Each structure stands twice: as structure tokens, then as C-alpha cells.
Amino acid sequence: MTMLANHETADPGPSATAEPVLRLRDLRLRFGHGGADLVAGVSLTVGRGETLCVVGESGCGKSVTALALMGLLPTPPARITGGEAIFEGRDLFQLTERERADLRGSAMGMIFQEPMTSLNPAFTVGQQIAEGVMRHRQVSKAQARAIALDILKRVRIPAPEKRLDSYPHQLSGGMRQRVMIAMALVNQPRLLIADEPTTALDVTIQAQVLALIAQLQRETGTAMILITHDLGVVAEVATHVAVMYAGRVVEAGPVEAIFTDPQHPYTIGLMGAMPSLGARQGSLSTIPGTVPPADDMPDGCRFAPRCPFAQDNCRAEDPPLREVAAHHSAACWYAPLEEKLPASDTRRAAA
Ligand SMILES: Nc1ncnc2c1ncn2[C@@H]1O[C@H](COP(=O)(O)OP(=O)(O)OP(=O)(O)O)[C@@H](O)[C@H]1O
Ligand code: SF4
Ligand SMILES: [Mg+2]
Structure with a gap:
């Protein structure tokens, strides 16, 4: 896989300000009472079909920002003290827990670094994907299983029929991450948030999994926020970049501008x-x-x-x-x- 291939050949798309899928404005959050805001005014916009890469040193608040967007931040100890996140016309931070749960796994998908934290060891891969389908769509069990098989094929799991009945521990790390990607994408989300999705994998597998995410994202036109430490990855998949420092966005723009200027x-x-x-x-x-x-x-x-x-x-x-x-x-x-x-x-x- 050559670096830069994607944005040399693909149209980087309009700026994130065109047809935005998500607009996060001035997010502020802290842990515990008193103290200072750990995230102190983060604003991000990502548009349809765009990939916004978020970079910045460890501890600058990338993951907690992603969790806040997904409604997965543990509150307490965390507390959102300001900001709005407009997704499809609604402020995510004003929704009920029930409404947020309805969005997760349907309109919004998330891929974490370590798939075992999101996969249930007690259920087969097929059961877990099918359950995610049935929770959000009116389909029979057999239809959900067929949809699960289809998405396993699309994430190019070897022997997908067999893998439907595998338990997570029977899979390699790379295959588990493909299952996570399948679960995140199965209900065709409009926004995908991936937090260091390949960091826990072998280097050779990392490139394959990343290429897969980028390809599926392009095919579906899903907007993606990709958190990564790897500037090679940014060069390869980003259309836009947000650079965070100490709980703030310090620079944001189209990938070419961030790299060359x-x-x-x-x-x-x-x-x-x-x-x-x-x-x-x-x-x-x-x-x-x-x-x-x-x-x-x-x-x-x-x-x-x-x-x-x-x-x-x-x-x-x-x-x-x-x-x-x-x-x-x-x-x-x-x-x-x-x-x-x-x-x-x-x-x-x-x-
Ligand atoms: N549950 C928690 N309780 C208290 N503080 C927390 C909690 N989770 C995160 N933090 C604090 O928030 C800070 C920012 O965390 P976050 O995980 O968002 O950083 P990050 O930018 O994703 O870093 P990395 O690149 O290492 O993943 C951490 O340094 C930590 O001090
Ligand atoms: S030059 Fe810019 S980045 Fe540096 S301290 Fe001043 S305001 Fe901050
Ligand atoms: Mg993190």
C-alpha cells in the first residue's frame, strides 16, 4: 500500500463545513467536582464522506471527546460542562439515555482499540452481530443472521460461514477487529468514530485493517472521525485533520494544508x-x-x-x-x- 495513494487519487471532498454530519462546538468536560476542564473548548466538524483525523499527544483528550460524542463517557466521574454536538439536527448532549442508545450501533458506530472490551466472550460472532441488527431493524432472526454473514464477507473475514459460529476467543486479534468493524458498520451508520483502531494489532495486519476501514468508509459515504498517533495513517486516509493540544483544538483544516502549510x-x-x-x-x-x-x-x-x-x-x-x-x-x-x-x-x- 503506497502512502498518499488515497488523497492523490480521490477527491478530498468539500471542506468539513459542507453538508456536515456532526458539528461539535466548544465541548468542555472534566472529571470529578471542582478542578479544571480537561477538555476545554473542543470544536470539530466532519462532513459526509469525509475522514477527519484527530491527532495530538497522549492525554490531550482525544478518547474522552470520542466517548462524549458516543454517549459512553462514565458520568460520574466525568461531567460535561459545556458545548453542543449537532448530529442530524439534534444536540446529542440534550438527548435522553434511551435516545443515545438508539443512535449507538445504528446511526453512529464506534471502533475501539481493543475489540475484546466490546465483544461478549459468551456469545458467538454471529449472535452478537445479529443482535445488533435486530435491536435497530425489524427483521427476523434468520434475516439478521443473513445480514451478519453478508457483513462478515464485506470485512473479508476468512471462512465467514464458519466464523458466524465462532466465539471471540477463537479468533486472531486482526479477525476480532474485523468483527468490531462489521458490528460498527452493519446498520450503515452516518458517522463512524474509530479510536486508534489498529494500534493493538501486528504492524502487517494494521495496514490491512486500516485499508479495509478506509475502503468501506469510501463505499458507504460514512463520515469518519479517526483518532490516531500515526501521521503515516493520517497522510493515507485523512481528508481533514484536527490537531489537539492540552484539551483544545489548536489547528484544523484539509489534510494538504495541515501537512504542507x-x-x-x-x-x-x-x-x-x-x-x-x-x-x-x-x-x-x-x-x-x-x-x-x-x-x-x-x-x-x-x-x-x-x-x-x-x-x-x-x-x-x-x-x-x-x-x-x-x-x-x-x-x-x-x-x-x-x-x-x-x-x-x-x-x-x-x-
Ligand atoms: N475515567 C477517568 N477518570 C479520571 N480521569 C480520566 C478518566 N479517563 C480519562 N481521564 C483523564 O483524561 C485525560 C485524557 O484522556 P484521553 O484518554 O482522552 O487522552 P487521549 O488523548 O485519548 O490519550 P492517548 O493518546 O493516550 O489515548 C487522561 O490523561 C486522564 O487524566
Ligand atoms: S506563538 Fe502562538 S503557539 Fe506560540 S505561544 Fe504564542 S500564541 Fe501560543
Ligand atoms: Mg486515547
């Missing part, structure tokens, strides 16, 4: 951490310093303690996320950097 110093650092656009080993951890804890965030720009361009005003006032080019936003007082910083050398941030 990053505007936030943190993004520039991430790109510097990636040897080349085609490389798979991109790591997000080579920027000196660490993310401050939620209850000890600096005033002003949260990236200032690690930013090579930080000025006094950065430490005083928090930069809002604002458009720096068409459909491309950054939360930095000095974006676009080349124009606003005197004697700036943006490559310095990557060094």
Missing part, C-alpha cells in the same frame, strides 16, 4: 517529528517538554511553555481558533507565522 507551532513541531510524508514511523513525542496537567494550565496560550515563538502577550491571553486561510484555522496569535513574526524561522520549531 501548518500554521500552529505545535503542528509544525509534529510535522518536524515526521521524517517525511511517506514515512510510517511518525511520532508525536519529540517536541521538548510535556503537556501541562489540566489543573495546572498556564495562563494564556497553553502551548507557550513549549513554544519557540512565545511572546509576552501569548502568556497573557489565550489565542482563539480562527481562520487563517480558507477552511484552515489555527489558535495562535502569530498565525500565519511567516507574515506575523519578524525574523521568523518556522523550521526552528521543528528542530
Whole structure:
């Protein structure tokens, strides 16, 4: 599989602002009482057929944001303190638990990193997929089993008839993840959220499973939010990218803009951490310093303690996320950097 193949050949689609499937605005959430918001104003938009990759260092709030969208955040201890998530005209955060459960597994699907946390060891693969079908559609048991068989074929499980009657522990990790993908897609969701869906798999299997998700997503036109640490994956499947830092989105835009014209110093650092656009080993951890804890965030720009361009005003006032080019936003007082910083050398941030 060659890197960039997808977005060299496929139309990256309109910006996430066109025909949005989900609009998350200013999500704020925290754990426990008092303290500070761990997620402190996250906004994301994903449109039909688009793949929004969410990247950012460990602990920046990617998974809790995904769980909040799915209605799977344990509350308590978590508490959503602000924001709205408009999905098909309704604010997810205003729905009842029953309404949220109706959306999960039908209009919204989720793929987790570790399939065993979502598969029930006591039921066969066929029973679990068929149950998901019958919960949301008026079909007989036999029809649900036929639908389950069909989706197992579509996720290219070897010997699908036999696998219908297999228990999860009888499958390899890669096959279990294919079952998870089958369960997430069987009711044709309009939004798919995948949180590091291939991280727990062998490297060779990772590429296959990822290619499968990307292909099914393209075939169905499902909007996808894909959380990943792997910039090679982003280069391969993203149409859009949101870069998170310390509980915020610091930059967002079409994938080409983020890779070729990053505007936030943190993004520039991430790109510097990636040897080349085609490389798979991109790591997000080579920027000196660490993310401050939620209850000890600096005033002003949260990236200032690690930013090579930080000025006094950065430490005083928090930069809002604002458009720096068409459909491309950054939360930095000095974006676009080349124009606003005197004697700036943006490559310095990557060094
Ligand atoms: N159940 C919980 N109770 C208390 N704090 C939690 C809980 N779940 C998550 N957190 C806090 O939220 C922070 C952000 O977690 P999250 O899992 O969203 O990070 P992430 O961006 O997905 O990181 P990673 O890349 O490592 O998956 C964690 O560092 C942790 O402190
Ligand atoms: S606002 Fe200032 S500290 Fe924050 S990223 Fe921009 S230059 Fe760096
Ligand atoms: Mg996570």
C-alpha cells in the first residue's frame, strides 16, 4: 500500500463545513467536582464522506471527546460542562439515555482499540452481530443472521460461514477487529468514530485493517472521525485533520494544508517529528517538554511553555481558533507565522 495513494487519487471532498454530519462546538468536560476542564473548548466538524483525523499527544483528550460524542463517557466521574454536538439536527448532549442508545450501533458506530472490551466472550460472532441488527431493524432472526454473514464477507473475514459460529476467543486479534468493524458498520451508520483502531494489532495486519476501514468508509459515504498517533495513517486516509493540544483544538483544516502549510507551532513541531510524508514511523513525542496537567494550565496560550515563538502577550491571553486561510484555522496569535513574526524561522520549531 503506497502512502498518499488515497488523497492523490480521490477527491478530498468539500471542506468539513459542507453538508456536515456532526458539528461539535466548544465541548468542555472534566472529571470529578471542582478542578479544571480537561477538555476545554473542543470544536470539530466532519462532513459526509469525509475522514477527519484527530491527532495530538497522549492525554490531550482525544478518547474522552470520542466517548462524549458516543454517549459512553462514565458520568460520574466525568461531567460535561459545556458545548453542543449537532448530529442530524439534534444536540446529542440534550438527548435522553434511551435516545443515545438508539443512535449507538445504528446511526453512529464506534471502533475501539481493543475489540475484546466490546465483544461478549459468551456469545458467538454471529449472535452478537445479529443482535445488533435486530435491536435497530425489524427483521427476523434468520434475516439478521443473513445480514451478519453478508457483513462478515464485506470485512473479508476468512471462512465467514464458519466464523458466524465462532466465539471471540477463537479468533486472531486482526479477525476480532474485523468483527468490531462489521458490528460498527452493519446498520450503515452516518458517522463512524474509530479510536486508534489498529494500534493493538501486528504492524502487517494494521495496514490491512486500516485499508479495509478506509475502503468501506469510501463505499458507504460514512463520515469518519479517526483518532490516531500515526501521521503515516493520517497522510493515507485523512481528508481533514484536527490537531489537539492540552484539551483544545489548536489547528484544523484539509489534510494538504495541515501537512504542507501548518500554521500552529505545535503542528509544525509534529510535522518536524515526521521524517517525511511517506514515512510510517511518525511520532508525536519529540517536541521538548510535556503537556501541562489540566489543573495546572498556564495562563494564556497553553502551548507557550513549549513554544519557540512565545511572546509576552501569548502568556497573557489565550489565542482563539480562527481562520487563517480558507477552511484552515489555527489558535495562535502569530498565525500565519511567516507574515506575523519578524525574523521568523518556522523550521526552528521543528528542530
Ligand atoms: N475515567 C477517568 N477518570 C479520571 N480521569 C480520566 C478518566 N479517563 C480519562 N481521564 C483523564 O483524561 C485525560 C485524557 O484522556 P484521553 O484518554 O482522552 O487522552 P487521549 O488523548 O485519548 O490519550 P492517548 O493518546 O493516550 O489515548 C487522561 O490523561 C486522564 O487524566
Ligand atoms: S500564541 Fe504564542 S505561544 Fe501560543 S503557539 Fe502562538 S506563538 Fe506560540
Ligand atoms: Mg486515547
